[in-house]
Amino acid sequence: QSALTQPRSVSGSPGQSVAISCTGTSSDVGGYNYVSWYQQDPGKAPKLMIYDVNKRPSGVPDRFSGSKSGNTASLTISGLQAEDEADYYCCSFAGSHIYVFGTGTKVTVL
Amino acid sequence: EVQLVESGGGLVQSGGSLRLSCAASGFPLRNYWMSWVRQAPGKGLEWVANIKEDGSEKYYVDSVKGRFTISRDNAKNSVFLQMNSLRVEDTAVFYCARYGIPGTFDYWGQGILVTVSS
Numbered sequence: 001q002s003a004l005t006q007p008r009s010v011s012g013s014p015g016q017s018v019a020i021s022c023t024g025t026s027s028d029v030g031g032y033n034y035v036s037w038y039q040q041d042p043g044k045a046p047k048l049m050i051y052d053v054n055k056r057p058s059g060v061p062d063r064f065s066g067s068k069s070g071n072t073a074s075l076t077i078s079g080l081q082a083e084d085e086a087d088y089y090c091c092s093f094a095g096s097h098i099y100v101f102g103t104g105t106k107v108t109v110l
Numbered sequence: 111e112v113q114l115v116e117s118g119g120g121l122v123q124s125g126g127s128l129r130l131s132c133a134a135s136g137f138p139l140r141n142y143w144m145s146w147v148r149q150a151p152g153k154g155l156e157w158v159a160n161i162k163e164d165g166s167e168k169y170y171v172d173s174v175k176g177r178f179t180i181s182r183d184n185a186k187n188s189v190f191l192q193m194n195s196l197r198v199e200d201t202a203v204f205y206c207a208r209y210g211i212p213g214t215f216d217y218w219g220q221g222i223l224v225t226v227s228s
Binding site: 001003004032034035036038040044045046047048049052057088094096097098099100101102103104 | 141147154155156157162163167169171172205210212213214215217218219220221
């Protein structure tokens with residue numbers, strides 16, 4: 001049950017696009033389409049942004065999108081806005097009712 | 111409106127016990143799996159445990175197996191996490207989360223801090 005690997009930080013200017021990778025194995029990310037992404041502001045609870053690899057819950061802006069290729073999932077934020085600055089975590093089902101989160105990525109808006 | 115409110119956290123010595131509670135409202139608790147997720151200070155999220163709608167199935171991360179027990183009381187709209195043999199490395203903010211859409215934690219409580227001292 002090792003954590004999924006994410007870059008420690010990514011940054012971009014307002015209006016640009018940034019992508020966050022989430023690398024696992026064939027036993028988690030690569031084996032199931034149950035990858036979700038969470039946004040967390042400092043001192044706050046996480047908020048669901050993407051589920052089932054690429055689906056957005058109601059209320060999440062469409063500038064957030066998800067994808068997956070092999071053992072790596074990705075979250076893309078298009079048209080970056082100041083309010084998108086936060087920590088982001090991926091999460092994957094890993095079989096047998098087990099879940100594993102990513103190491104987390106800090107997104108900075110320059 | 112879905113609300114999850116944790117309570118029961120605090121400071122405990124290594125080897126001690128603590129019981130966390132999660133009060134759920136705004137949705138029929140009996141229809142949902144529920145989860146606990148924790149976050150050590152300055153660290154990432156870690157899934158801790160899941161419990162089925164009727165409490166008949168429970169699953170844990172390896173590091174807490176045999177020490178933590180998740181339970182629920184649907185009549186009282188509550189989910190619990192009994193933590194025994196606590197270790198310094200269990201120090202974290204513990205979040206109660208609804209396991210809604212399959213494979214997803216769709217609503218979260220505000221979190222409760224558990225500090226284990228040596």
